Amino acid sequence: MRICCCVKRVPAPGARINVTADGQAVDVAHLGFAVSPHEECGVEAAVQLTEAHGGEVTVLTLGAPEAAEQLRYAASVGAHHGVLVPTDGSGWDPQRTALALTAAIRTLEEAGGPFDLLIFGNESADSGGFQVGIRVAVALGRPMVGGIKGIEIDGPTVRARRETDAGFEVYELPMPAAVGVKEGINLPRYPTMRGRLASKRLEVAELAGDALPGGQAMRRLHRPAEAASETVILGTGPGAAPSVVDVLADLGVL
């Protein structure tokens, strides 16, 4: 199988994200960076598929030169190739991003043949546009489903499963196809030490690509107020029992 997995470099989750004073960018002073979590699962899914069915995984990203780190990370967990579409690091809207990625995928396919499967994260952890995957798939004329939490290959068909309130929906897509995966599809492996060291040998290919901005423009970033929470320690040991009873009574449980 030939799989292309698109990833995005985003601030590592867990940290409070501050924005710069002018509201035009994320303040990266204290931030580490990672592959966006849905996409990390996408890489894992791609690697598992090639482990099961043979083939190679190409990881594609668009971003500043530092995004090569995320390509190496993907290589450290089993991806075979890494391709960077370099930008100046400014935030590109989904339309522009999708056009550039589409062009890059076309170039890669011209050189190496079509990808059987394009894997995207359902949405990125930072801007959460939910758009890039579907735009690329449409541009390339590939069938696509999003919100996927299970992938099986059955001959020329991809069977993709997604959760709904009522249970599961299962789609069958003829390859070449595209999917947008969600966290929970798998538990991504950590890189091993050898994997990390091997990833240093990854030759990151660069493909120039650009497109005109789309219709969506960022005006200003702001951080929503956090809901304050307070923990009240009722006590320790048996002495805390009356307080617990009071709380349960207040809640109407008793």
Place this chain on the structure above:
Amino acid sequence: MSEVPAEARCVVIGAGIVGNCLVGHLAKLGWDDLVLLDKGPLPNPGGSTGHASNFIFPVDHSKEMCLLGAQSADQYRHLGLSVDSGGIEVARTPERMDEFQRRMTSATAWGIEARLLSPAEVGELVPYINTAVILGGFYCPTVSVVDSLETGTRMRRIASEAGCRVFANTEVRDITTRDGPLPGVRTVEAVVTDKGTIRAEYVVIACGVWSNRVANMADAYIPLVPAVHQMADVGPIDVLAATNNEIGYPIVRDMDTFCYERQSAGSMEVGSYAHRPILHHPDDIPSNDEAALSPTEMPFTPDDFDQQMEEAIELMDMLGDAEIRYAINGLLSLTPDAMPCLGEVPEVRNLWSAAAVWVKEGPGMAQAVAEWMTYGYPRVIDTHGADVARFYPEERSDTHIWARSAEHFNKTYGIVHPFEQWESRRDLQVSPYFSRQQALDAEFFQARTWERPQWFASNADLTERYGLQDREVEWDARWWSPITVGEHLNLRENCGLVDLSAFQIFELSGPGAVAYADRLAVNRIDVPTGRAVYTPWLTPDGGFRADLTMIRTGHETVRIVTGVFDGGRDEFWARRHMPTDGSVRFANITEQVTTLGLWGPNAPEVLSALSDHRWGDAPYGSLTPVSLRCGDRTIEAELLRISYVGDTGWEIYAAWDDGPRLWDALMATGADLGLRPTGGGVYGTSGRLEKGYRLMGAELESEYNPLEAGLARPRLKAADFIGKEAYAAARAAGPSEVQMCVLTVEDHSDRAGRKRYMQGGNEPILTADGKRITDSHGRVSRVTSAGPGPSVDRYLLMGYLPRELAGPGSELQVMYMNELFPVRVAGTGAVFDPEDRRLRG
């Protein structure tokens, strides 16, 4: 959320291992009105304690670090929060194998069980290690793994039960101070937090990597910088998981790659001190909210760790297939001289530092600070090396802190020679003769910030004159030259000129100056004007706090002359005990006065040639004003008849700006009389040792008193002084249990037939049958100073010995590099000119 109280006797800022243990120890010592603050949540507020690897390797060459580490390990054990996992340092190089011999020596000195292992023996203890890449191991079965967070919680609980109030999630915004009551020193007033202001008599900064930033709020300094120590947790690893234990195998320190491998349940923590120094300003550390993990677990920078991973896999192949599940750029504190910052800060009275302390020393150092605050000086051990007052102003700058911390970070597991010199931040303070000394190819050693010639390569001809050879073994010869022996012999035969401009010189003046000086000093300072008094200062417990010269320079003036290593601490002590009535003024006149030592049998003739007086008959210890003809000018100077090298001559004090002219005149006049520029190797070592003169920080520490050091005068002075009560009690108790002795090395040959030379780095002195020697206080007999005695043709050592072993001729042994060398007690005083004929001219 509770609001903070309006007042407390003592506020401790920081609830990591140090702050928690500090309030616990203070509570044990009777402090009840305590407040403990931290800006983070409990029990892990987000400082360095929270991500520490929590192991203690007990052997350290430094007495202070080793014994406070041992004290800490014992406290963890006493709480039941410690497991003796054992630990092995492995060597990949012959140099490291030699270092292990040195570590065995230190282990013997401090009474720590240790043994050397062959690669196969390492493999028996650590079956997953690649024995093919190591040459051997140094094994300590008492290496321990501790639970620092729970220890902190327990100690905090002890304090809470004694009345300590604890406030988490409380951020310090300011520390306010007020002027006085000591002249020129502010006093701490209050801690301003986001929950209110607490007026406090004492404030202790124990907030690790943030300590300098918090100190800066009070315009004070705790010279440390947050530095990255990378650590990755890799697993799962079946052989580790099978132990069913947090720690089932000995910790391995891969010393030559500066890494460690420490089991943590089913995974391995691989930590490194090998990567490039990565330093951060405290302002660049994220808050608890901003941090993905915790403020001091910063994002991992994998590029810095790749080489360490390769080396770790080489040592333990199984690590290669283990997943990197957690990896951080963990922050810890580094200081400009690799020692902690303990004690009251010089800038603000009652503002204390307990910082730059790692988990391995936390409880012991907290105890030391608690005792310091309670008794006026630590009882557990002398902490002079960690005293925050040791730093000179130049050492408190970020430029200096960063440069020095960057330089020594990679030496954390390095092989550091006892006399190793810094490469960065040199020439910070130089004497007036610096350019002249450079022209004479001086080899400069830096004493804190001051450059001092150790020897002069221009004197290389003296090695031929006296038939001197270099040392046979590189380690012994490193930072040493036979030229220094040549300079010594020339001084004894002719004369030498020693630059003493790094002396730290203070002046007490005013109507209360002499009485105050007497309050500081053991010996009487209320002497006739023009007399110098060599005297200890004592701690309140009667141990050595300082050792210096005080000169009655006038009716209401006393000059204090002390060594450069102790200048900061001695200035602190002198200023902290001053009367508050304005009767005494203090001035640091170091950079106004230059000092030259002119000694040797020809010294009087050299000096006489520059004046109309025939010098040589002045009484010892007298200060005499003099006019000296220096070229076309006459300069005014003072001659102090005194000598730390035990020879005829003077310390000459002159105005700083007159120094070059004085040097030139002396060198020109002395040329025909054999005068040579002479370095610190003679002044601080060979000349001193031949006379048995004690050195502060080596022979003289707070665990010892003047009786034991052989510095007690026949009578106790009438005037009161700090430490008098304890000192009087010691005198009344009869002969001291131990005596400071001078020993001679009787045979220098090691097993390979090479001549070896001890460095004075705490080598243990053993009985003739190889047993450690300790006294009833647990103080161990060890070499405090070592060096050649060229004029007595013996290599000399100093050390405390129990009275029964201290008699002249007593035959003992000294361990050096894990080999035993026979030594003999020469006596308690001078081996050269014991009648002081030369001194008295």
